[in-house]
Amino acid sequence: MTTAQPDTDPATWQSLAHGPLGAALLDIERAHSGLIPYQVAHRKIAGAGPLIDGDDASLFLGAPAMAYVLHMAAVGTERYAGALSTLDDVVAAHVRRRLAAAHARIDKGRYTAFAEYDLFRGLTGLGALLLRRRPDGQELRRVLEYLVRLTEPLTCPEGESLPGWWVGHAPANNQAATPGGHANAGLAHGITGPLALLALAKRRGITVDGHNLAMGRILRWLDSIRKTDHHGTHWPRWVSRTGVATTHSAAPSWCYGTPGIARAQQLAALALGDDDHKLAAERALQYCLADPRQLDMLTGRGLCHGVGGLIRTVQRVAQDAETPAPFHNWLPEGSGRFLAAPAPERHDLLEGVTGATLAFMGAEPGAVAGTDWDACLLLI
Numbered sequence: 001m002t003t004a005q006p007d008t009d010p011a012t013w014q015s016l017a018h019g020p021l022g023a024a025l026l027d028i029e030r031a032h033s034g035l036i037p038y039q040v041a042h043r044k045i046a047g048a049g050p051l052i053d054g055d056d057a058s059l060f061l062g063a064p065a066m067a068y069v070l071h072m073a074a075v076g077t078e079r080y081a082g083a084l085s086t087l088d089d090v091v092a093a094h095v096r097r098r099l100a101a102a103h104a105r106i107d108k109g110r111y112t113a114f115a116e117y118d119l120f121r122g123l124t125g126l127g128a129l130l131l132r133r134r135p136d137g138q139e140l141r142r143v144l145e146y147l148v149r150l151t152e153p154l155t156c157p158e159g160e161s162l163p164g165w166w167v168g169h170a171p172a173n174n175q176a177a178t179p180g181g182h183a184n185a186g187l188a189h190g191i192t193g194p195l196a197l198l199a200l201a202k203r204r205g206i207t208v209d210g211h212n213l214a215m216g217r218i219l220r221w222l223d224s225i226r227k228t229d230h231h232g233t234h235w236p237r238w239v240s241r242t243g244v245a246t247t248h249s250a251a252p253s254w255c256y257g258t259p260g261i262a263r264a265q266q267l268a269a270l271a272l273g274d275d276d277h278k279l280a281a282e283r284a285l286q287y288c289l290a291d292p293r294q295l296d297m298l299t300g301r302g303l304c305h306g307v308g309g310l311i312r313t314v315q316r317v318a319q320d321a322e323t324p325a326p327f328h329n330w331l332p333e334g335s336g337r338f339l340a341a342p343a344p345e346r347h348d349l350l351e352g353v354t355g356a357t358l359a360f361m362g363a364e365p366g367a368v369a370g371t372d373w374d375a376c377l378l379l380i
Contacts, residue, residue: 014052015348016065016376017120020044022349025373026358028073032370038073045069053090059125059376063090068129072371088133095126095139099146106149111168111181117150119193119378127197128378131204141208144201147194148210151217163221165191171238178240185225185235187260187378188304191218196378199267215268219277222265231294232287233280235261251297254309254377258288263313263379270320282321289314289330300341301356303349303377307338308359315362316379335363 016022027041045066052062059068067087070080102116102123115121119128127143134140153161168181171189184190195218202211225244227234236245237256254260262285269278288294300306311334318327338360346352358373372380 014062014065016060016068017350018346018348018352021065021069023347023354024069025072025349025371026354028069029358029361029370029373031073032075033368041073045073051087051090053094056121057094058121059129060120063087064094064126064129067091067133068376071129071132072373075371084133091126091129092134092137092139095123095130095143098123098126099139099142102146103149106164109155111154111156111166112150112164113167113169114184114189117147117165117194118189120188123147124193124197124378125376128200128375131197131201131206132375135201135204135206140201140206144198144206144208144211147198148208148214150194151191151214163191165194178238178242180241182238182240183221184238185222185261186237186256187264188255190238190256191221192261192264193378194218195268196264199264199271200378200380202271203267212272215272219265219268219274222261231291232258233284234258251305252288252294252310253298253305254313254379255304258284258294259310259313259317262288263317266317266320279322282317282323285314285317286326289327289333295337298337298341300351301338301344301360302351303355303359304351306351306356307334307341308356309377310334311338311363312359312374312377313379316374331363335360338363 013019014021024041024044027036027044030036031038031041051066057063059065067084070084070087074080074084105112105116117123119125123143123146127140130137130140130143150164152164154164154166156162163183166181166183170177171182171184185192187193187196195215198211198215222235225236225239235258237250238245250257252258262281265281266278269281298307298310301308303309303312311331314327314330314334318324321327344352344356347354349355361367362369374380
């Protein structure tokens, strides 16, 4: 069922982010909502081909991505039971290999990388899948134990103590952005992804030694880098050896901005019974939604960097908010901003029509979700 990675570009083949697997989530949601026959979704899934299970496989690529999509397709049914059982075993073996490499890296005192730990390519994303597929399995517990270890301080070669999630590379292709590496704060690539997963697991009664301590470390670090001014509370995208990145250049996106960071902190506060952090996170998002200067930075409809991701994040925050009315009251404005933004030319999940449509469907009055399709975003 799986094979080594072929020469074909996976971004156009079996990518949850950019390929037909991600696009299938929209058909699955529509099918569960009774809008289309399920066979439409099945045809898109069936065309994915032999599945990648090499080092590059992740929640967003290859066998784990297929397992995630089939899990959403099977909600409330016995569909794909055999395939899912096989994929569960494939994913478990893959996670064990990835964990062995990660612990070996920590033992040697080396910096981590996004590909080791983050949501898109790393163990956080695989943990999010395990939380859905095998919540009682040893692999999930081992991922959580690894994330606890990831939060422990790291001593760099110069003797300086750095966050355990410090990466030796730049946040993007511009190596000059963070000379000497950086500690990332975003939900997609940064430490708020592990924070959200640790919180979601604890809320389901799944904990490991040091679980609360690790969440506390992350929350304190986020407290130490936040900035508050007359526009509200902000977090930088990252911290490098040259200091904290500016907070005013960050759009309020799901992946890097205040919305994603606030949701992760809200989830952690709920898991820990920390009313102060919960209220602070919700207020930070409220200030963001009331600031046109920030909202105007979102120029597209997509999930990752656009209005769609903000809409979905607001909905999830509202579900757990002490006072949900301000978030519900903003959704009509959010829908207006969504419609005013140019329609995506692509059809993928993260930046294209698929994700944008999924987000907008949920914003309609009286909308009832057929699946938790946004679990891959660590929003629920």
